[in-house]
Amino acid sequence: MALTAVSGDEPAALSKSERAYRWIRERIESGRYVPGYRLVLGQIARELDVSVVPVREAIRRLEAEGLVTFERNVGAQVAMIEVTEYVHTMQSLAIIEGAATSLTAHLMTPERIAAARDINDAMAASLDDFNPHRFTELNKEFHAVLYEGCPNPHILDLVHKGWNRMRALRDSTFSFVPGRARDSVTEHENILTLIESEAALLDIELAARNHRLATLEAFTAYQQAHGPAHTS
Amino acid sequence: MALTAVSGDEPAALSKSERAYRWIRERIESGRYVPGYRLVLGQIARELDVSVVPVREAIRRLEAEGLVTFERNVGAQVAMIEVTEYVHTMQSLAIIEGAATSLTAHLMTPERIAAARDINDAMAASLDDFNPHRFTELNKEFHAVLYEGCPNPHILDLVHKGWNRMRALRDSTFSFVPGRARDSVTEHENILTLIESEAALLDIELAARNHRLATLEAFTAYQQAHGPAHTS
DNA sequence: CGCGTCAAGATCGTATATCATTTGGAATAC
DNA sequence: GTATTCCAAATGATATACGATCTTGACGCG
DSSP, rough: OOOOOOGGGGTTTHHHHHHHHHHHHHHHHHTOTTTTTTHHHHHHHHHHHHHHHHHHHHHHHHHHHTSSEEEEETEEEEOOOOOOHHHHHHHHHHHHHHHHHHHTTTTHHHHHHHHHHHHHHHHHHHTSSOOOHHHHHHHHHHHHHHTOOOHHHHHHHHHHHHHHHHSSSOOOOGGGGHHHHHHHHHHHHHHHHHHHHTTOHHHHHHHHHHHHHHHHHHHHHHHHHOOOOOOO | OOSSTSSSSOTSSHHHHHHHHHHHHHHHHSSSSSSEEEHHHHHHHHHSOOOOHHHHHHHHHHHHHEEEEEETTTEEEEEOOOOOHHHHHHHHHHHHHHHHHHHHHTTTTTHHHHHHHHHHHHHHHTTSSSSHHHHHHHHHHHHHHHHTTTTTTHHHHHHHHHHHHHHSSOOOOGGGTTHHHHHHHHHHHHHOOOHHHHOHHHHHHHHHHHHHHHHHHHHHHHHHHHHHOOOO
């Protein structure tokens, strides 16, 4: 009942604040809003055909999640990541993702392991004709297969947030450190073998953790050698 | 003018939205707003002598942080924690806090270790004439000494957020599981010994992790035996 | 006596309006 | 030519107003 169709459209079961949130977030995650991009309230409000109030709320949520930074009376911009923060985030991601992987290990079916191995094979195949962006995508998929079944949703959430922070860096470490990709594929296979053989969970956890820490070390070593990249 | 000390002054270097955020958060963390307490926008706005808009933004931020839950057209309330979520949060806290502790271990000065030991001695002394609330406070202080110097601010932040979630449960596990407190003190001393003797970082990490996991297991075992407590 | 319907109050959702702050550039003085 | 001051446009911050939705309890019917 109550066809109050005066204003034209119903709430669509989604508040405008929520719509704004998803809209902005999607644009950040898809890369259309690059790190440092300035989010102007009025402009976004016009594009979404809403007032600024819901947009403000959306940005506040994104701020609390760390996807955007905010300065009073100045505005919001897509969060940037500096080298030091990258290192810290990678380190914590190593710990959390390692734990998530080991917690998921005994739930891995042969099918899922096969799927992971397929992805890793694709990564190996792409080593010639190397495309960092593509490789990073596959890398993410590979690890997602290993931890997405994690029975602890809280840890899973932390892993996702960690990956989100990483996206602020254009194409992850593989863009900078050429040799790292090949080692990475080898370590992937090693992790899969551990899971298949039902190795001790701690061994799996440490393998996954050290895999990521090795990537981080490759990055920092490269930084040392070549001077800081233009990450700001 | 200035009927109330808070009205027409200058911005005081703090936006109203920010003030509302801190005000609500302080009330939640101090326990004045217990889990489940309903946060009514208009009421809070009147108490702070501001309009509802800044209050809304504050609550959005708190929502994104997980301190409050929100339902459309119904309102916000201080986040509650159910048993299953408690287990998941404790598990992730075990992992993160263990990592934080080991990362901080080699930065621990003899003074800080002594401070931690003093706190643990106080915990031991309070075992007779047991007060769960007091014991929980000391427990938090003890661990804080062990990880607050963590060089990775990101991990430190995660530890804090984990503890925040825990507060939603009245007085932690020590209220339920009488025997656990004594074991806890022993394990604390064990951790301190490991740090003092500069044991392998992994051993320290696992000791800290298992210490918390043991508390969790004591809780779940108690749950099994006595039926679910009234945690809602 | 129980259940459905409806109306009133409470509360949330959003738009509009106004004030405050920042920022960039033009005008002016040196 | 450079530096400084000041003004105006852009943008953010907040208040107020009104419509939408939910909750609650009264009322009538079976």
